[in-house]
Amino acid sequence: MHPSDELSLNNEQRDECLAQLDQDGLAVLPITLPAELLDRLVHYIDTYIDRVRNYEPDLANASTARHIYMRDSIAEDDPAWRELLTFKPSLQICHDAFGPMFHLSQDMWRVYYADLKARKQPITEGWHSDGPRVLPILEDGRCPLYFLRFGYLLADSTEDDDGTVEYIRGSHKRPCYDARTPPGPRNKRLSNDSFYTPEQQAQLDWDTGRAALRGKAGTIFVLHNALWHRTLAHHANRPRAISYFQYSLTMLRPLRRPSPYEGDMSHLNPEERWLLGEPRAGMNWTEGEPHDWVRMGRFGREVDSLGGLRTSQERPR
Ligand SMILES: O=C(O)CCC(=O)C(=O)O
Numbered sequence: 001m002h003p004s005d006e007l008s009l010n011n012e013q014r015d016e017c018l019a020q021l022d023q024d025g026l027a028v029l030p031i032t033l034p035a036e037l038l039d040r041l042v043h044y045i046d047t048y049i050d051r052v053r054n055y056e057p058d059l060a061n062a063s064t065a066r067h068i069y070m071r072d073s074i075a076e077d078d079p080a081w082r083e084l085l086t087f088k089p090s091l092q093i094c095h096d097a098f099g100p101m102f103h104l105s106q107d108m109w110r111v112y113y114a115d116l117k118a119r120k121q122p123i124t125e126g127w128h129s130d131g132p133r134v135l136p137i138l139e140d141g142r143c144p145l146y147f148l149r150f151g152y153l154l155a156d157s158t159e160d161d162d163g164t165v166e167y168i169r170g171s172h173k174r175p176c177y178d179a180r181t182p183p184g185p186r187n188k189r190l191s192n193d194s195f196y197t198p199e200q201q202a203q204l205d206w207d208t209g210r211a212a213l214r215g216k217a218g219t220i221f222v223l224h225n226a227l228w229h230r231t232l233a234h235h236a237n238r239p240r241a242i243s244y245f246q247y248s249l250t251m252l253r254p255l256r257r258p259s260p261y262e263g264d265m266s267h268l269n270p271e272e273r274w275l276l277g278e279p280r281a282g283m284n285w286t287e288g289e290p291h292d293w294v295r296m297g298r299f300g301r302e303v304d305s306l307g308g309l310r311t312s313q314e315r316p317r
Contacts, residue, residue: 007031009089011301014096017222021093021148025172025227026211031089032218033152040080042154042217045069045109045241068124070110072256074243075276076263081107084245086271090150091299093222094247097148100293100300101286104275105147106246106255109154112163114234124163124231127206131225132176141175141195143226147248153219154241162214163234165223169209172226177204217241247275251286270295 009017013030020027033041049069053059071077075085085104094102112124132143157164175195196204212232213221223229234240246255253259260279268276274295284292 006088007034009092014092014301017093018096021097021222021224024169025224026167026169026213026229027222028213028215029089029093029220029222031220032216033087033220035218037080037083038154038218040078041084041109041152041243042241044078044080045111045154049111067113067115068110070108072106072108074109075104075107075245075272081243082268082272084152084243085275087150087245088299090220090222090245091247091296094148095296095299096301097145098247098249100296101250101288102247102296103250103259103277104245104254104257105248105252106149106244109241109243112234112240114163114236114238124234127228127230128178129172129176129226129228133178135225137176142173143176145224145226146252147225147246149223149225149244149246151213151221151223152243152245153215153217154243155217155239156215157219157240158214158216159236161235163232163236163240165213165221165229166232167211167213167223167227167229168206169211171209171228172224174228176226177201177228250288 009029009031017027017029048071052069074081076082085107129143130149131146135143135146137143151165156162177194177196194201215221248254254277257277259277261273261277265273265276265278274292280292283289
C-alpha cells in the first residue's frame with residue numbers, strides 16, 4: 001500500500017475520539033476497516049478454523065462441540081495482522097495518549113459460536129475491567145490509564161442476539177471493582193484489593209450508563225483498561241468474530257509475549273520491530289531518546305517531511 005492511501009484521522013477526529021474516551025471510557029473510531037483488509041482477515045480465520053476443525057474429535061458437531069476458537073500473539077501469523085498492528089488511526093490515538101514510547105501489549109482474535117443446544121446461554125465473561133487486576137491503583141481506588149485496547153469487529157454485531165461487549169459508560173473513573181489481592185502483606189497504596197466491601201459489591205450499580213457495542217463488521221472501538229465491561233450472551237446462529245490489539249507504554253511488559261522479543265525480526269520493518277519489542281538498552285524502554293521517539297513519530301501530530309518528530313528548533317514559533 002502506498003503511504004498516501006493509508007487511512008488517517010485528522011486532528012479534529014482525534015480530539016473527538018479522545019474526548020469520548022475520557023468521558024465514557026470507550027470510543028468508536030470515525031472510520032472503519034478497509035473492506036479488502038477485512039476480507040483478508042476473515043479469510044485467514046476461516047482457513048485456520050477449517051484446518052483445525054479437521055482434528056476435532058466430533059467433526060460433525062464441531063462448531064457446537066466447541067464454542068470459541070481463539071489465538072493469541074497473532075501479529076506475525078500473516079501480513080494482514082501486521083497491517084492491524086500498525087493500523088494508523090489506532091496508533092494516532094495511542095500517540096496522543098502515550099506519546100511516542102508505546103508498544104504492543106496484546107494481540108488476539110476470537111470467534112464465538114452460539115451453543116444452540118444450551119438451555120441458557122452462558123455469559124462468556126462476566127463484569128470486569130482489564131487493567132486493575134494486576135496493576136497498581138490510586139489511593140482512591142481508581143485505576144490510571146495503562147493501556148488502550150482496540151477492538152475490530154470482524155463480523156456484524158448489530159442484533160440483540162449477537163453477543164457483544166456491554167460496558168458501563170464512565171465506569172473507568174470509579175474505584176475499580178474486581179482487582180486481585182496480591183499475596184503477602186498488603187501495601188494499601190499499591191495493593192490491588194477491591195475498594196468495595198461485600199455489602200457494597202452487592203449494591204453496585206450495573207444499570208446506569210449501560211451500553212452495548214453494536215456495529216457492522218469493520219467497526220473499530222477503543223477502550224480504557226479500567227472500563228467495566230462484559231460479553232453478552234450469544235444466541236445468533238452465526239459466529240461472532242473479533243480481534244483485539246492492545247498497546248501500552250513501553251515500560252510495561254506485554255501480556256503474553258517475551259520482551260525483549262526473542263525471535264528473528266529481520267523480515268519486519270522498523271515500526272513493527274519497535275511495537276513487537278525489539279531488544280534495546282534499559283533506558284530506551286522508559287523515557288527513550290530522539291532516535292526512539294522517531295519510531296512512532298509519524299503517528300504524532302507534529303511530523304516532519306521524513307515522518308519523524310519535529311525537533312524544537314524546527315517547530316514554528
Ligand atoms: O468478548 C469480548 O469481545 C470481550 C472479552 C473481554 O471482556 C476481555 O477479553 O476482556
